[in-house]
Amino acid sequence: MKKEQIETLGFIPQKDIVYNKLLPYADKLDNESNEILAKIKANLGRAVQLRELWPGAMFWTRKLANYLRLYGRKFSKEDHVLFIQLLYELVTLPHLEVSMMLSFTRPLVSLLKKKELLSRDDLQLPWRPLYNLYEKILYSKTEHLGLNWFPNSVENVLKTLVKSCRLYFPVSATQEMLDEWRPLLCPFDVSMQKAISYFELFLPTIMAPEEHEQGFRLWFDELMSLWVSVQNLPCWEGNLMNLFARLANDNIGYVNWDPYIPKIFTRILRSFNLPVGTSQMIVPRYLSNSYDIGHVVVWISSLLGGPGNPAQKQLNGLFNSIASFYHPSNNGRWLMKLMKLLQRLPASVVRRLHRERYKKPCWIADVPPSHRLTEADINAFVESMKQPVLLAMFSKTGSMDAAQALQNLALMRPELVIPSVLEKTYPAMETLTEPHQLTATLSCMIGMARSLLCAGRHYPEGPAHVLPLLMRALPGVDPNDFSKCMITFQFIATFTTLVPLVDCSAALHERNDLTEMERELCSASAEFEDFVLQFMDRCFALIDSSTLEQTREETETEKMTHLESLVELGLSSTFSTILTQCSLDIFKVALEKVFNFATTNIFETRVAGRMVADMCRAASKCHPAESLKLFVPHCCRAITHLTTNEDVQKEEELDKELLWNLQLLSEVTRVDGGKLLVYGPQLVQMLQVTLRLRSKQGYSLACNLLHHLLRSTALIYPTDYCSVPGGFHRPVSEYLPIKDWGRAGDLRDLRIQWHVPTAEERAFVFYVLDLFLQPELQRLQKYAQGELDMSRDEVLQSLSIVQNCLLGAGSLLPPLDGPPVPHMVPSLVSLEETSLYIGVDYDTSRENYREAICKVMRLLLRHILEQSEDDTKSLFAIIKIISDLIHFKGSQKHEFDSRWKSFTLVKKSMENRLHGKKQHIRALLIDRVLLQHELRKLLVEGSEYKTVHKDLLLDLLHLSTSTYSQVRSKAQSVFFTSLGTYNFCCRDISPRVLELLEPNRTDITQQQFKGALYCLLGNHSGVCLANLHDWDCVAMYWPAMVRTGLSQAMSLEKPSIVRLLDDLADKVQRQYETIGIDFSVPDNLVLIGRKLTESQSPTPSLPTPTDMEMEQGLLMQERRNADAVERYESLVNDLLNCLQEPDLPWKFEHMAIGFLSLLLRDDYPLPTRAVVFFTQCLNHDALVVRKVAISAVGGILKQLKRPRKKIDVNPSEISGVKEPEGLLAGDREGNHWLQYQGSQLPRSEQEWNRTTFVEKTHWGYYSWPKKLMVYAPAPEQPEDLTPDDMTERERAIYDHFSNPEFVDQLIQFLSLEDRKGKDKFNPRRFCLFKGLFRNYGDVFLWVLQPHMERLADDSHESTQRCVAEIIAGLVRGSKHWNYQKLEALWQFLIPLMRTALSRITVETYTDWGTCVATACESRDPRKLHWLLEMLMESPLSGEGGSFVDACHLYVLQGGLAQQEWRVPELLHRLLEYLEPKLTAVYKNVRERIGSVLTYIFMIDVTLPQTQPTKSPHIQAFTERVLLQLKPLLEGDEEIQNHVVEENGVGEQDERTQAIKLLKTVLKWLMASAGRTFTTPVPQQLQLLPLLFKIAPVENDDSYDELKRDAKTCLSLMSQGLLYPEQIPLVLSALKEIAGSSSWHARFSVLTYLQIMVFYNLFTLLDNQESVRDVRGLVIRLLEDEQLEVREMAATTLSGFLQCGFLCMDANMQSHFEALCKTRLPKKRKRERGSVVDTIPSVDLVRRHAGVLGLSACVLSSPYDVPTWMPQLLMDLSAHLNDTQPIEMTVKKTLSNFRRTHHDNWLEHKQQFTDDQLVVLTDLLVSPCYYA
DSSP: OOHHHHHTTTTTTTOOOOOGGSSSTTGGHHHHHHHHHHHHHHHHHHHHHHTTTIIHHHHHHHHHHHHHHHHEEOOHHHHHHHHHHHHHHTTTTTTHHHHHHHHHHHHHHHSSOOOGSSSSTTTTOOOOHHHHHHHHHHHOOSSGSSSOOTTTTHHHHHHHHHHHHHSSTTTTHHHHHHHHHHHOOOOSSSSHHHHHHHEEEEEEOOGGGGGGGGTTTGTTHHHHHHHHHSSSSTHHHHHHHHHHHHHHHHTTSSOOOGGGGHHHHHHHHHOOOOOSSHHHSOOHHHTTTTOOOEEEEEEHHSSSSSSTOOOHHHHHHHHHHHHHGTTTTSSTOOOOOHHHHHHHHHHHHHHHHHHTTTSSSOSSSOGGGSSSSSHHHHHHHHHHHHHHHHHHHOOTOOOOOHHHHHHHHHHHHHHHHHHHHHHHHHHHHHHHSOHHHHHHHHHHHHHHHHHHOOGGSTTTTTGGGHHHHHHHGGGGTTTTOHHHHHHHHHHHHHHHHHHOOOOOOTHHHHHHOOOOHHHHHHHGGGGGGHHHHHHHHHHHHHHHHSHHHOOOOOSOOOOOOOHHHHHHHHHHHHHHHHTBOOOOOHHHHHHHHHHHHHSSOOTTTTHHHHHHHHHHHHHHHHHHHHHHHHHHHHHHHHHHHHTTTTGGGGSSOHHHHHHHHHHHHHHOOOOOOOHHGGGGGHHHHHHOOOOOOHHHHHHHHHHHHHHHHHHHHHHHOOOOOOSSSSTOOOOOTTTOOOGGOOOOGGGGOOOOEEEOOOOHHHHHHHHHHHIIHHHHOOOOOOOOSSSSSSOHHHHHHHHHHHHHHHHGGGGGGGOOOOOOOOOSOOOOOOOOOOOOSOOOOOTSSEEEEEEEHHHHHHHHHHHHHHHHHTHHHHHHHHHHHHHHHHOOSSHHHHHHHHHHHHHHHHHHHOOOOOTTTTTOOHHHHHHHHHHHHHHHHHTTTTBBBBBHHHHHHHHHHHHHHHSOOOHHHHHHHHHHHHHHHHHHHHHHHHHHHTTTTTTTTTTHHHHHHHHHHHHHHHHHHSOGGOSSSSSSHHHHHHHHHHHHHGGGOOOTTHHHHHHHHHHHHHHHHHHHHOOOOOOOOOHHHHHHHHHHOOOSSSOOOOOOOOHHHHHHHHHHHHHHHHHHHHHHHHHHHHHHHHHTTTOOOHHHHHHHHHHHHOOOSSSSSSOHHHHHHHHTTTTTSSSSHHHHHHHHHHHHHHOOOOOEEEEEHHHHHHHOOOOOOOOBSSGGGGGGGOOOOOOOOOOOOHHHHOOOOSSSSTTSOOOSSSEEEEEGGGGGSHHHOGGGGOOHHHHHHHHHOOOHHHEEEEEEEEOOOTTTTOOOOHHHHHHHHHHHHHHTTTTTTHHHHHHHHHHHOOOHHHHHHHHHHHHHHHHHHHHGGHHHHHHHHHHHHHHHHHHHHTTEEEEEEEEHHHHHHHHHHOGGGGHHHHHHHHHHHHHHHOTHHHHHEEEHHHHHHHHOOOOOOOOOOHHHHHHHHHHGGGOOOOOHHHHHHHHHHHHHHHTTOTTTTTTOOSSSSHHHHHHHHHHHHHHHHHOOOOOOOOOSSOOOSOOHHHHHHHHHHHHHHHHHHHHHTTOOSSOOOHHHHHHHHHHHSSSSOOOOSOOOOOHHHHHHHHHHHHSOOOOOHHHHHHHHHHHHTTTTHHHHHHHHHHHHHHHHHHHTTTHHOOHHHHHHHHHHHHHHHHTSSSHHHHHHHHHHHHHHHTTTOOOOOHHHHHHHHHTTOOOOOOOOOOOSSSSOOSSSSSHHHHHHHHHHHHHHHHOOOSOOOOTHHHHHHHHHHHHSSSSTTHHHHHHHHHHHHHHHHSHHHHHHHHTTOOOHHHHHHHHOOOTTTTO
């Protein structure tokens, strides 16, 4: 930052945009920015002090956001803090409407973005207002009732906001957050998810090391032990992991992760859900709740390094275990995750390295030196990733992920990565048959280009590869293979951008200070010329094969296809890059060549011609003087020669040569304007000849020439993009280009050459305009006034000339000006425009052509619309011209957007993330500066709305409602863009649109009507008039839209109109967001506003408001709030008046009712008239209306809810127990009083009123909130409503519902079927009834009673559902009834529910389950004791058959599950009741019992700091079950499912009973696999032997239920996560079973082991003893007498070796080799007829075991050849002729080896000696059978 700049500004800017200093008019910007900043400060401060949120504060916030885009953070630190504080207060205003809140949030987030600019000392933000805002919106209590409408984006925007703010929360925040959210940590409740996600989002993790005690140390151990002890991936575990990842990343070196590392990596590996083992089932829960890869990567990269680098060892293990999944032959749903891991991990490590080594230090603490990554750490990391990345290059998902990974790895260690990729690249360039290999390797090379060139001492031989690579890439320019062609262009362009193409071979003789490497490069650089010429030849071939005649039939289109235009783009950009980087000598040769090619052939102008012209343009752009000297005279000669004949002017089809020369001329003139002036006269002469040609193709090309000529002389643009400033045109002796290979641009020394139009050039532009534009405008004006006759083609030709003049010279023509439209919106703040200087001083002495064009166009438009409306082509041209008149200042918005996109893409692919500091290549930096210039030109959002604009907008509106649909749609899109451009213009134009929809106008055609509707609808990105967030607009539009139903032009017969109306209604419903009615600004905000207007440097442009102005502001605020309420009520009344129109069609009636339902709010009650209307609609004939009315009335009842009195209580006074110090969760003395105890239920009014009821289930489980608020006892609550106390609104509903006929009708409607078989329990209806009984007590109960009794007795689906909805509403609505009313209620309900439940059917049992669950949700169980006791009576009575039993259990489960940990007594009773019935016969009952058991034992968890539960324990239950299962464990015979499924007379024997019991237990194990938090491993182990005994070995679905279930259970159990202390138990159990006599069991042990080891890999590896045990077990089973077991053991061993669990050592190898050498006994001659000895001898088994062991080792490396492999293959080959089964094994192994190594056999061959190869070839080539 220079001194003089600071003096100009008067402050030190926080961080401005560097690119601004490089603009040609940079010296003017400091004053300009200060002026704008002073305005923003003054007006934003004033707006807040005058309490004007809209338009004042909104308008100037938008200006602030634009200021940030234009200048970055160019203000002082004090201002920065003030802006943030002001916006933070605005965002957290309690009543602010959400759309406003979002508009304040976005600039706030960008102000907070660069966290290094403000430390916590500069800025502190309170966290509570943000939390209240988040809670209010994300957990809104009223949104589901339709009282609040939020936009979809709100959640993400708020999350981003919290993330940006949490850095600045005060130090005490952590403790406050823990106190606030700890009480929610009840793992059985949804509140757990909420608490953990709050922790993840809000807890601050960046603090100074000395503050850690008040930061993460407060919660780290507690949450970490929670995470470690949860085994079954609940939905909140991912959030917890994200929090840890963030903590690790922010505090590298301050948290000791070592004890947790194995557990972390085990869980990460599990979260990929990889398919392992022979039979695989995945718990569905694991798929939905897995970890987010983005956070996993951050966590891993933060763990690396430190003493001993333990995480790297685990990471090696992780990649070893999953490496083979990356091989291109594997594919599955898990692949995306693995690829993401690969792509993001190197990027994350690079980010960390950048932070440790290159980032500027700031206030955030650095990584302590002991934990920084050392060189060795980086080596280890790159090595561990290398193999998977090289495999993934050719993956099915494309090579992009691998390319990004390689780009980052090469930044860190080029010498490790690049050679291996080059090894794959060179062969890929030679191959013709596998183009996929070429595209993959080239895209990887592109990412590594800069590392290859600039690796310096690490990889000095890098640059030597450039030329060979470029030369070999040339054949890729292939017209037949599009993707290959494109990637080749990209590859060549990337490398040539980085390398100056200069022949330096002369330096070898002239200089003697060169290193060996430099000498080599110098001699190689002689080939550059060849390369350029060969490339051109390839391009010419490509062009020849894509001419129109070759690629199209005559009939097809003449435009370019999409692919062709992409090739054209690739070709022209690559060629222009090459020429930019050439030395002059090479350039001249190339120019000669391209000139000859272009002038000796004649091309058609559509496809090939465009490509050639592009190449010529590229040449003339690089060196205009040399190129123009060749092209211009040649083309001019040709054109003059061909147009000498008079007839040419009249011809429709012109000579091809003439067209081609015109095209060529129009393209080569797109160059630096200064060099063009010399040829000015010649070019003007050409234009005079060709602009009036009759042929459309001819004059279009001439217009192009005109456009380019004007554009080149009038615009500001950079003229050189060479990679070294100043080019390469110095002699080799003083400048050696080789040193600049791969050089980055230097921002301080860019030396951009700008083209800024000189006085001569401007004079030339206006000369051309006077010559060509003036006469056209005069002709058109005469035509429009009827004085001159012109044909349509002539009009079009004139318009085309006008349009191209405007496009060419637009940047020199001042924008349209005139008086603004007055009185748009009332405001106390000035809403003035800020103007930006864009390098042009407009010349006012010359004619203002923009205004001239504007006048003529409006005249012409009127003339055409009146005289010849079907001349649509001219209308299109006029629309385009109007659009340019309004918006065009030298660049188009859509072009700018696409260039911005491609800039970011190129930047990503070429940037150096490691060193940072904007080290991009020069061309990119120049491009970015140009984009900054364009951005200034385009930032005209919020321009002032003037009368000129109004006229043009009305013309556009006229066109948008004209006769022809194409004209309409083109005009509409311009119309919408313009509406978004000018401030507040919508208010001015709206009435004009609505006039066309007036119902009483008779002169409107259907086309106008449709056009007007489209104008309301808007397009997908622009403004939607029907939905502006403003009472004035909505109150005007909605009634008007409904009234269109009465218009004569409206006909519902036309499908297009019906569709339009549907879209409109739908868009309003979808996009509506609640509009605020309270715009009050509190005093603390006014104070911040005052600070802003009183601040200095720059001094605000206006003074602080006076007291009088402030009072006026207060008055305006009150008036604005009153206005809003008034508008709201009048809108509701308007809509109701519309609905009373007798002739309104039904469609519009529904639309109006929909609009009305959007107008319910939670801060202002609905007017009485509307309440009556909605209540009557409950009995409307149309189902749609009834549905809307049900939810509306539910919302209205919520509005009318009376407040209840709450008191805060002290839990320890109630329980009489002092709360312990520290954390103690679970069932403890202090929360015993919350639980259900049959002996102490409140059974009389006094007891009832004495009891403290706590409704929410989670309070008290983990810890108590600071203040426990509960409802006061019934006597202290307000009295029940009597009809006399009611307000009008309450009375309206009361009258309807106490009318029996109304209720009859309602119940009839509610018990109808809606969609057969699809209906479910409807929460909206439940809310309706809940509201009725909550607000009015039991008044309506007696009206409903007869209906409920009738419905309950009818077993039809819809009637049962209706009564279930009413009962759920009744129970929840009776929350505050007094004891007598409740007792009466339950006396009526209990018999009713008994009746209903006895009639339960397949269709309705889920509804009853939902009903009871809904009734019990968030209610104290002591309040519901009647219901719970009724359900507990005897669920399995068997009266209604097995189905009814299962349903009763289901309903009971619904109720108990909601009560979680508060009903231990009931759970014990239920378990006692169920245990004798566990041997139930019917499958559905068994499944239900299994599920119920899961819920009973769910509460028995082993979480940290949690007391053992009072609910039933699994251990005791398992012991009792095992006693009954004893008969099955003792016998050895096969367990068959031979139970006769009937309740036979007499007791069946113990064994049969045990089998039935086992079936139920299996159902329970299966049900609990995904649902519980911790797995009862010791208890499961006791059942294991039994399961192994039953589970079948083969995959066959025909087995009975018992065997299938056993198999599923094993699969699920083997995937479980094990604690380290559980592992020895499991292994000893498995060992025991491996000694069992059943070979099925031994076989299953192996399949179980495979999955268990993989899913707990790192936990097991952490314990050497377990590894030894597993190894011993597998090797022992290799020698099993049963062949199948031996083979499975070999498979298991091979898998363990492959995932790196076991390693191949000499010990193992010699063991197998010894086994192989076991001698087989000689074959004895047998007598015929003697029994053959079938059991194999011990020796054969041992020998087979050895062979299998060797085979396992060979198969464990499917994609490479380790050093020990050749020897093992030789050992195996010796056994090829042994007896079976050995021979079979050897053959299988060899054929598998051949299959997996076939692809890369050339590489693998290197590992074998010649002798071994001979043997191998013999083995692998199958013998010939015909010899």
